[in-house]
Amino acid sequence: MIDTHSHIFLSEFDEDREEVVVGAKEAGVFKILMPNIDEQTIPPLLMTEAAYPGFCYAMMGLHPTSVKEDYTEQLSIVEDWLGQRDFVAIGEIGIDLYWDKSREKEQREVFGTQLRWAAEMEKPVVIHVREAFDAVFEELDKVNDSRLKGVFHSFSGNEEQARRALGYDGFMLGINGIITFKNSGLDKVIEAVGPDRLMLETDAPYLTPVPYRGKRNQPAFLKYTLEKLANLFNMTTQEMDQLTTRNAAQLFGLDL
Template identity: 45%
Template sequence: MNWIDTHTHLYSHKFESDRTEMIKRALEAGVSQLFMPNIDSSSVDGMLELEAQFPGQCLPMMGLHPCDVKENVESELAIVREWLSKRKFWAVGEIGLDFYWEKTFVPQQYDAFREQIKLALEHDIPIAIHSRESTRECIDVVKELHNGSLTGVFHCFSGSVAEAKEIAEMGFYLGIGGVVTFKKSGLEQVMEEISLEHIVLETDAPYLAPVPYRGKRNESAYVPLVGEKIADIKNLKIEDVAAITSMNARKLFKML
């Protein structure tokens, strides 16, 4: 079976002791492509080093994470713009809004989100959206700027069934990871209501490891555990979940 991890922070310092081995474990588990969202200017070098080490397997995005929107937002966005003008990236991400940690820079988060959506449209690539405690607000911004060609994924989706349907109707995907294996996550009902055609798989490693590794460091080799849970919920063969979600990921990132 072939799997794709559509969102994994392989460059994280939490992998310093065994990064290469961790990536090889994922490849051995059948996870053939690993898409890496950028955080800010400090994460670019590590991300691109992994791309060079694992060409065609570790695939970079470019963007400014909402939690890293601070006083220097304009200089950080200038770096994003510069990188996107120099070479190919698979998406603009990880971008969006985060109302969980702090709200000091909410106006700047909105400005950065809109600016980066416009960059995605300019370069004809999808967006990877971070929407913690802000799913409704992110949907509204996407609708505001959607011109019919904008595509992307709501990474680590945590909204309602109604919001999931609204996202699918916009032509966007839901990124589903280890949280779907947690009791009382609410995602089981979403999975029951939403067609697999609108779902891609992710880990968000090193965060949010699926059961039975919950609370421990996550890694991309655990994607099949997410697929297994979705197969159980939807009463499908795991092979079908792997095939359909991987095809969705290739469509999302315009690999076809």
């Protein structure tokens, strides 16, 4: 399995990161992709990648909830890093209107800028969208570049939004512990759109799947999302593992 979205570089893992990595490998995870948040997270992100070469892979981007007064400076830092070395993706980027609607204009600008960079660099994007599907679709349509590809991370929308997201060529849905939540309704949505363009993620330390909901999430728990998806489509866990792993490797240019 590939955990396509995990924050194991955050302070929540400072006490036992090595154990978490060992546990992930024992559970069948063989790569972890890590999205950046903002300037503050770049040092621990890159240190974690360096500590686990060939296992942990860094992305670079500015998260929508980190779009503050200094967003132009933050964006220039991201741009500098993208010019310095290779990253598996531009992320985590997007629009989040759950916590704060007052910066929608700035979030749209930052999102659009990073989408254009991704198209120019032919890098996949990892899109965070929370209560903002219409805004995200509008910005994607503005860029309208066939080179764009990526994933709607932590997808939790309805069937119409899922079909709209998959209407963009080269885009997939990132599925995590939400699909195991009893009343999320996400299982019905995913069942309706089919398994072909799905990828696994944890979003650790957040969104812990059943049966560990309420505890800190970690990459080893990816198997519970895998099992739920396999059951949903009457596939073996091995078949679903192969499908989602192939999708992730193809999108992010990873070796299997």
